[in-house]
Amino acid sequence: RKEVEQDPGPFNVPEGATVAFNCTYSNSASQSFFWYRQDCRKEPKLLMSVYSSGNEDGRFTAQLNRASQYISLLIRDSKLSDSATYLCVCDGSSNTGKLIFGQGTTLQVKP
Amino acid sequence: DTGVSQDPRHKITKRGQNVTFRCDPISEHNRLYWYRQTLGQGPEFLTYFQNEAQLEKSRLLSDRFSAERPKGSFSTLEIQRTEQGDSAMYLCASSRGGADTQYFGPGTRLTVL
Numbered sequence: 281r282k283e284v285e286q287d288p289g290p291f292n293v294p295e296g297a298t299v300a301f302n303c304t305y306s307n308s309a310s311q312s313f314f315w316y317r318q319d320c321r322k323e324p325k326l327l328m329s330v331y332s333s334g335n336e337d338g339r340f341t342a343q344l345n346r347a348s349q350y351i352s353l354l355i356r357d358s359k360l361s362d363s364a365t366y367l368c369v370c371d372g373s374s375n376t377g378k379l380i381f382g383q384g385t386t387l388q389v390k391p
Numbered sequence: 392d393t394g395v396s397q398d399p400r401h402k403i404t405k406r407g408q409n410v411t412f413r414c415d416p417i418s419e420h421n422r423l424y425w426y427r428q429t430l431g432q433g434p435e436f437l438t439y440f441q442n443e444a445q446l447e448k449s450r451l452l453s454d455r456f457s458a459e460r461p462k463g464s465f466s467t468l469e470i471q472r473t474e475q476g477d478s479a480m481y482l483c484a485s486s487r488g489g490a491d492t493q494y495f496g497p498g499t500r501l502t503v504l
Binding site for chain 2: 372
């Protein structure tokens, strides 16, 4: 079983749609959680950190449920430019900063 | 451009050859990480440095792989006797500390024929 599991998709949605991605993690000791965005053949870039209280950045909302070991990302009013792979990420252990990535979920926003 | 650079960007080699990749982190970043990413998968942790000290190595890093960060600045990753299974994108990332945001370089794409 992978440490971080995501539905690889692809998710094909029309512009303006709301789309949600979920992931689960197995290491209950993980302390930090993130969503990274990766465009085709590019490096991953931090989209946002994820906190238990939930956090929002414009059209993006991330939530963490520690009890269920579940992380989500909601994208509202999808844009063509949101098309990318979204990687769910946990820290492997405290202090090292080692990141454990999920497989990634591919989003394709269509006109 | 995050400020992390990697060289070369692409490398094609024949099975059995040795290859070396270089990563230049953002200056003053103490932490440097190496990851490997294969098609359709997320990046997998290989190893990391705190300044010049290599503090952790993944079991993915077989004895054919070696990484160094001799002066606590740039790092090199060497793969000896390459195999076709080594074909992947090799990503470097740096951060100020363990709890800080990691910034990734553009990666080195290795193809082993």
